[in-house]
Amino acid sequence: MDDTRALSANSLAEHLNASGAASVEHPDVPALMADLGRRARQAARRVALASDEQKNTALRAMAARIRARASAILAANAEDLAEAKAxxxxxxxxxxxxLNGERLEAIAAAVESVAVLPxxxxxxxxxxxxxxxxxxxxVATPLGVIGVIFESRPNVTADAxxxxxxxxxxxxxxxxxxxxxxALAIAEAMSEGLEKAGLPADAIRLVPTRDRAAVGAMLSGLNGNIDVIVPRGGKSLVARVQEEARxxxxxxxxxxxxxxxxxKADLAMAKRIVLNAKMRRTGVCGSAETLLVDRxxxxxxxxxxxAILLDAGCAIRGDETVQAADPRVTAATEQDWRTEYLDAxxxxxxxxxxxxxxxHVETYGSHHTDSIVTDDPAAAERFLAxxxxxxxxxxxxxxxxxxGEFGFGAEIGIATGRMxxxxxxxxEQLTSFKYRIHGSGQTRP
Amino acid sequence: MDDTRALSANSLAEHLNASGAASVEHPDVPALMADLGRRARQAARRVALASDEQKNTALRAMAARIRARASAILAANAEDLAEAKAxxxxxxxxxxxxLNGERLEAIAAAVESVAVLPxxxxxxxxxxxxxxxxxxxxVATPLGVIGVIFESRPNVTADAxxxxxxxxxxxxxxxxxxxxxxALAIAEAMSEGLEKAGLPADAIRLVPTRDRAAVGAMLSGLNGNIDVIVPRGGKSLVARVQEEARxxxxxxxxxxxxxxxxxKADLAMAKRIVLNAKMRRTGVCGSAETLLVDRxxxxxxxxxxxAILLDAGCAIRGDETVQAADPRVTAATEQDWRTEYLDAxxxxxxxxxxxxxxxHVETYGSHHTDSIVTDDPAAAERFLAxxxxxxxxxxxxxxxxxxGEFGFGAEIGIATGRMxxxxxxxxEQLTSFKYRIHGSGQTRP
Structure with missing residues (x-):
């Protein structure tokens, strides 16, 4: 996904060690979260059966409510900003x-764009x-209840x-x-949009407390009322979710x-691709972290x-051959092959x-995204396989x-698991399936 | 699946509380299991890249080895039987x-039949x-390493x-x-078949100890070296796996x-379907446990x-209206609606x-298999949706x-989860996928 992760070190602080106003405790978080889970499950049954038209009506109503509530959302954001600055x-x-008027309009437009998807x-x-x-x-069916845990990016509330x-x-x-x-102000606009379309407001709910115990409750699955969890944020957040989620x-x-x-790589093509893969945006998960060159x-x-990387302001940590190729290259250690720099x-x-x-890719990679540059189709097929x-x-x-680049319209994240x-x-990946069978009285011999 | 579950009470005993010879302890189960996991992961990488022809050659060689080792397998089975009887x-x-000659031939033939699948x-x-x-x-890719935990049915070793x-x-x-x-004798024949086709023997391994700590190790995922676990057996085994698997x-x-x-059900069709759904085999997971009749x-x-059920020897536990319909019906309790009888x-x-x-189905059912009998297409569509x-x-x-009835050739089980x-x-369901992208030098704007 295109989220920068440069600030990933904040995730643990946000979710585990929240302090000050962030640690406001709720009197009974387990009961609150259990109730949230039950309500979500009931709502899921209703939205699972909603028609495409009804869902799209809700999405357009959400966008309208975000626009209508703009001043309230921006006022809430101003309070968040004041606290964050303090x-x-x-x-x-x-x-x-x-947030500002322009960013809020982009959030509303993104919600509308989801309505256009098949x-x-x-x-x-x-x-x-x-x-x-x-x-x-x-036949494709909904998954059920999806828990999304994310860092402090207000747009994710609406997108997810x-x-x-x-x-x-x-x-x-x-x-x-x-x-x-x-996020709460945006989530309320989303719930209002749902109700305008005759769908349950509980189908989209923000956890209404900053108490950090709420995250643990979500990871436990809320008594079977969360079917899948999607973490969006830095490595420490994802690691905790992967470690603890049931x-x-x-x-x-x-x-x-x-x-x-x-x-067999064309040099001009290789230069374009390598420069783009590393330097277009260095903070996204699809940015290249290691370049392998065939001897x-x-x-x-x-x-x-x-040279093209160095000239663009990218530091290179290389093996001995690479160091010999350009004096600006510094020595790579074993750890470098395992490092996601998210930087130049x-x-x-x-x-x-x-x-x-x-x-090398199988030993040090993270099974995310890898590319070969070559004019040899057989070599390409082997790499891709x-x-x-x-x-x-x-x-x-x-x-x-x-x-977006795949034509999916939008994504909730990128997964590297095989399940x-x-x-x-x-x-499409947020759906499951069932088998629907029509007979004419068949019995099994 | 078609396995009877009538003996499900044995599963816990088999896997948790094994006693006597069954509890033979291995000197270092954690090390043994960790090694098994590492070897399976290495083997998985090789079989993932094997051609269909190579896999089919291996399957046919496995069947041949099962036949060739028949006397050794039957001797091993005789020892198992003697112990079980004692x-x-x-x-x-x-x-x-x-096992006997006929059953062993069926096991070999089933392995060969898998080779014929696309x-x-x-x-x-x-x-x-x-x-x-x-x-x-x-593009479909393999899942990786699959852990299968099953009860004492020797054929599952070969099938799975x-x-x-x-x-x-x-x-x-x-x-x-x-x-x-x-199972060990059959698994050895499977490994020999793999080697005959140039594939790693470690691609199919039976846990080589009866020590019950091995199950816990599998449920922990063997340090990331098991990707999915399939339990095959009674409810207590499945419950433990679902509860404890990471x-x-x-x-x-x-x-x-x-x-x-x-x-709007045709009575003759309803009678045929109800009788078959309940009584064809009562011990399979797809047998009907509850009949709902429209007032x-x-x-x-x-x-x-x-009458058709009672006359076929099936006991009925019914509500008051059902009790009034036939004197042989006894009273159903709330618990009956939640009970999988696996019996007549x-x-x-x-x-x-x-x-x-x-x-009723959503409240008491298990999200496995449910059928409506009706001549009203609209009612059918609503039920199916x-x-x-x-x-x-x-x-x-x-x-x-x-x-098999779906045309899948064989199955490793039936899943009711949504993931x-x-x-x-x-x-097909034992595969994952990847995205394979061919370009001509594209860079992202």
């Missing part, structure tokens, strides 16, 4: 937290007739709520403490993405590739051909790792 | 455990071109191992103590399946439906129309809840 948050953090519920995923005449269909609803799910949203008031998690811990420049083309390709830094290694490149990552590319930048969802998680 | 196991248990790996699940020319494909391999996965198999020697589980806890006879047709339908017993209730029928079960049928018996796999879990 706590000495960084300028980048304050910027992520800040309804993922009810799609016939497979259909077959058995010799006994039974007509069997595999809208995507979950479009797929017929209820959403329980937990924001970082610093954006609590802003329900499935759609997430990626980190994006240690590679570009492998194969011996067979290193004499011609290594120096220009290093890249590790560069020369490898002995395709096998060593694949072995043998690299076990959610997204594998041939002659394209790793920065395409994004639901259910993998890669960008759009509305 | 421990006073029931006749039904002994029967499930018993390769689920490499299927292009979706394919689209983006405006920038990127060619994006969603073959299905996991066909989908490009490695399998770690844990059998019930009583069939340990039989990795995803494909399972169903129970099959409380319903047949709803709607007011609107009760005057004509209730008495004949009750059924609970019968008269409901006020479709809404009450759906509400609103009943949130893995399998929903119109005018057909619930006993079709079986991978990844739902309904019969065949080879």
């Amino acid at each position: 706590k000495g948050q960084t300028a980048a953090f304050i910027d992520r937290l800040t 309804d993922p519920v009810g799609r016939v995923l497979a259909k077959f007739e058995r010799p006994n005449g039974l007509q069997i269909e595999r 709520g809208a995507l979950c609803l479009k797929a017929g799910n209820a959403a329980i949203l937990r924001t970082g403490s610093e954006s609590f008031r802003s 329900v499935p998690v759609f997430a990626h811990l980190e994006g240690i993405c590679h570009v492998f420049v194969h011996e 067979a083309c290193a004499p011609t390709h290594l120096k220009p590739l290093a 830094i890249i590790s560069v290694r020369v490898v002995n051909g395709l096998d060593e490149a694949i072995a 043998e690299v076990d990552s959610a997204i594998v590319l041939h002659n394209a930048s790793t920065q395409f790792a994004d639901g 259910h969802a993998r890669g960008p998680v759009g509305v | 421990k006073g196991q029931t006749a039904a248990f002994i029967d499930r455990l018993t 390769d689920p790996v490499g299927r292009v699940l979706a394919k689209f071109e983006r405006p920038n020319g990127l060619q994006i494909e969603r 191992g073959a299905l996991c391999l066909k989908a490009g996965n490695a399998a770690i198999l844990r059998t019930g103590s009583e069939s340990f020697r039989s 990795v995803p589980v494909f399972a169903h806890l129970e099959g409380i399946c319903h047949v709803f006879v709607h007011e 609107a047709c009760a005057p004509t339908h209730l008495k004949p439906l009750a 017993i059924i609970s019968v209730r008269v409901v006020n129309g479709l809404d009450e029928a759906i509400a 609103e009943v949130d079960s893995a399998i929903v049928l119109h005018n057909a018996s619930t006993q079709f809840a079986d991978g 990844h796999a739902r309904g019969p879990v065949g080879v």
